Amino acid sequence: MATEHAEGLTEIFDTVAALAPEIREALPGRRVKSDETNPSGETQLAADSYADELFLDRLGDLDGVVEYASEERTKAVHTDDDGQNYDAGDLSVAIDPLDGSSNLQSNNTMGTIVAVYDAPLPASGADLVGAAYVLFGPITTMITADDEGVTEYLVDDGTRQVIREDVTLPEEPSxxxxxxxxxxxxxxxxxxxxxxxxxxxxxxxxxxxxxxxxxxxxxxxxxxxxxxxxxxxxxxxxxxxxxxxxxxxxxxxxxxxxxxxxxxxxxxxxxxxxxxxxxxxxxxxxxxxxxxxx
CATH class of the missing domain: 3.40.190.80 (D-Maltodextrin-Binding Protein; domain 2)
Incomplete structure (x- = not known):
């Protein structure tokens, strides 16, 4: 990964992995709808709001993260003291805290999607330095991508354990x-x-x-x-x-x-x-x- 972003990107991915068990364990008690809607007009579940607040708190505390935005918030939140000034190594995180939360009621698959940009939001795909998703399936896994490729991890007790490196799509689609x-x-x-x-x-x-x-x-x-x-x-x-x-x-x-x-x-x-x-x-x-x- 790009040298100036390597440490910050690793910290972000480690933090997302560390929060995955906490979010998963909180789901059973947060299946009810809240009184709020997100900026896309969708009714929020208690789980959506909980995950969003948790990610803002933990990711916003990271030194390299200067901006946080989520699907659940109207505007981006500046998490440092410099406002919108960007320095080398500064990163913005855009996150879907609980993708597929409508599946919570029926106990089907859902997850978290993370985009890491080295520019103010909204940013272009060219500004991405990394991306990841956590999948809450029968087991919890995490996919990360940076300029070194794609890696799949098992998330166990909040830590990442490599399952596959250099992940590529199979040549024969099915x-x-x-x-x-x-x-x-x-x-x-x-x-x-x-x-x-x-x-x-x-x-x-x-x-x-x-x-x-x-x-x-x-x-x-x-x-x-x-x-x-x-x-x-x-x-x-x-x-x-x-x-x-x-x-x-x-x-x-x-x-x-x-x-x-x-x-x-x-x-x-x-x-x-x-x-x-x-x-x-x-x-x-x-x-x-x-x-x-x-």
């Missing part, structure tokens, strides 16, 4: 997952989906928490899409908290990301909660999708 209501899909995306579904080597894997679907793609190869919709031309997922970090991880693992026309990492940031269509996976599948949407 899974797909497409978000949004089918009647709301644009015709060109629906045609692409029909083509993928007609391939009997591909299996549907869609669980209602993006992070679980992404982990399936990273494990087995394939494609995940949350497209532009007729009712939502910019899609549903947020560029800062979901599109950029997931695009960075998949591209670092040898795959492709796209907003439908080019890499998600090239999308110009205009707003902290900006939405973007997200298509990620094996290069051939994403290239075919772009051709279908052209």
């Amino acid at each position: 899974v797909y997952g497409f978000g949004g209501r089918v009647p709301d899909w644009p015709a060109d995306f629906a045609d692409y989906a029909d083509e993928v579904e007609a391939d009997d080597t591909m299996k549907l894997r869609y669980g209602g928490a993006m992070i679980g679907d992404i982990n399936q793609v990273l494990t087995y190869g394939g494609v995940f899409s949350y497209p532009a919709l007729q009712s939502a031309p910019n899609g549903k997922l947020r560029l800062q908290f979901e599109g950029n970090p997931i695009g960075f991880i998949i591209e670092s693992a040898g795959g492709r990301s796209s907003d439908g026309s080019g890499s998600i990492l090239d999308v110009e940031p205009t707003d902290l909660h900006q939405r973007v269509p997200v298509h990620v996976g094996n290069e051939g599948l994403v290239e075919r999708l772009e051709a279908a949407l052209d």
Whole structure:
């Protein structure tokens, strides 16, 4: 990883891993809805707010982190005394504290997504120095990506234990997952989906928490899409908290990301909660999708 960010990035990833057991253990008692909505208009669960406050407290205490933003907050929080002044080594963290929290009621997969930028937020994909996600499945695992590649860890007692290094997408893809209501899909995306579904080597894997679907793609190869919709031309997922970090991880693992026309990492940031269509996976599948949407 870049020398000036190596220590700060390691501290951030270690802190996220250290908090994972605490967040997981707190979930059973925080399945109820709160009286608040997040900036995207979604009703927050008590678990969303709890995880957000915990990450702000612990990540904000790190010397290298000068700005914190989450899907649950309207604005970014400056965590140092210098305001918006950026020095060499300073980092911003954008986080989805509990991706897929709607799955909590049904006890399905969820996780945490982390993007680390060396620029003020909102920032572009070019400003990413690292990204990660924690997956709360039957076991707790963590994927990290930096300029040295992608690594998978087991998170045990809040520490990271390497499972796989130099993680890359399998060359032969076998899974797909497409978000949004089918009647709301644009015709060109629906045609692409029909083509993928007609391939009997591909299996549907869609669980209602993006992070679980992404982990399936990273494990087995394939494609995940949350497209532009007729009712939502910019899609549903947020560029800062979901599109950029997931695009960075998949591209670092040898795959492709796209907003439908080019890499998600090239999308110009205009707003902290900006939405973007997200298509990620094996290069051939994403290239075919772009051709279908052209």
